[in-house]
Amino acid sequence: MRLSLRARITVMFVATVLGVGLALIGLVYAYLKLTPVPVVASFPGTEDGVVIDGAVPVADEILGRVLTASLVALALLTALAGVVGWFVAGLVITPLRSIADDARAVTRGDLSARIDYLGPHDEVGELAETLNAMLDELADAVERQRRFAANASHELKTPIATIQTVADVALSGEDADLRPAVTQIREVNARNAATVSSLLQLANVQVRDRDAVDLAALCREAGAAHGVPVDAEPLTVVASPTLVRQAVDNLVRNAVVHGAPGTANLALRRTPGSAEITVSSGGDVLDPVEVATWTEPFTRARRTAGAGHGLGLALVKAVAKAHGGSLQLAARTEGGLVVRLLLPA
Template structure:
């Protein structure tokens, strides 16, 4: 739908400048009339000199009509000059004033066409245009980062989904070449690959609906206890001590998603731990108006550059890769981060001083 075309901002500013300049000229001329010309008589009055009875007959005597005849054309010429000066000067000043806006518009047009790498980087004084430019650059930074993250996620998801499908096709090709041979191992492997593909698909669906949730009052301490109870057999199997401490910590959110978040954190802490005799501590509390959930475990020392990437989708550190049934699909902490964002919370990952990982989640407390 075509929008009606109107005067540009530059034209409006030019007309405004010229109009104000003309108004100032008219006011100046009106002042001359009010305080000068109105006191000039219509006719010449001959006044004799003091002490003399003779009336002077010669000299130049100002008359209002004659002054007006001489003044009016020149005043009109001055007003025309002011009008021309206002239009030309206003056009130049408006162009200079709107130049930063032109740069911002050009950057917005490029962003609309898909180019998010361009930045305005306006210099000069911190006026309104500079503030708008800096805000726009910050928005482009966030958009570029978000788009890059989504592209990496799509590429990694495609790769991860392709892997089990390719394995399944290879196994089926082997079975088709030898249909008479009973292959219980093949069936078991197909079952394992299919379960992995289902887990990955469910994780992707959960990430896609992270922002669509019904909010209710949830106690993080109860969520932590339920997650720990569910994963206690896994902890006992690995000879991991699982301990839940703390006090009630209430927040508003989805009980289902918060339980999934806590389950992922506890399972991650159990799986990526010492081979035996490790510990996992889950702690909840209310702190300065926020509800806190902290999961801490023992384990190998983590490289400092690895920790910030652990919440990225499909990112697995070399020391954290598992080859057993709980290897996962690399989305555990990514799902946690998605759920935390959907609940307006914060996620902090810190390497333990002696090894392991400390994960702290903070949510707004209930009002």
């Protein structure tokens, strides 16, 4: 098991104190062991007296006591160093925790969040400045992509609407030879119109109207609209009612359209920290690797030609991220798909 950064700093601090202490004890012990103690003895009683000047080694008993006392003191000092090191390490990594909290806010979809570091311009300050610059570039890139999708969708809506009107006018006539061709043109154009509309929705997924949402009632409405059984426990979240309703409706519609007939079902459960909306359906055995790509725009449309525009799951994922949640897809071993929409509760 790898230690946390705080634990590693504490271990390094304790190891330094222990190593320096052992080295100091060893030097003192060697000095006492190898250096005799000067001894001066004077014996009065004669005319001049007798003086003995010499040196004797330190007794082993004294050396043992000194060594024992030094090791006990070092053990206490090491334990104290561990406590002090733990608190000092906590102070050192406090700015890093603040950076991690801000980064999590960005991960939840808040691209306007920035790292608020007010400390000195040291290594941590340079890291915060670099990350803020990266977040600025990321926000600009996402905004450019959103504007491109929105502008492209707006530009495509006008000619598609024009073609649809022309086709309607042609179908209202009595020319039987043109009717099959015009009917096909109108159907293709209608699918293109739905795709453009979904692209525009995907480009403009933003949480503007947060409110208390009764997820159980919302799930029952979606189930009733598509004839899907619902098993929902009472649960309320703070979210955008419009976006969440659209996301759940997309999931249920996908299960009905792409799953085996009569196998779709919808469930709502509370999990630690989130509300879990599960939509499952039977069908063919799916490749888990391929399923993992279905939240990307148009990927599923290429697999199921004519059965959709391939933006439903991408839109649901965008809604989930905008609320700080997530979308999970899993292929069932017996065939079919399980989709879980997690929203913070």
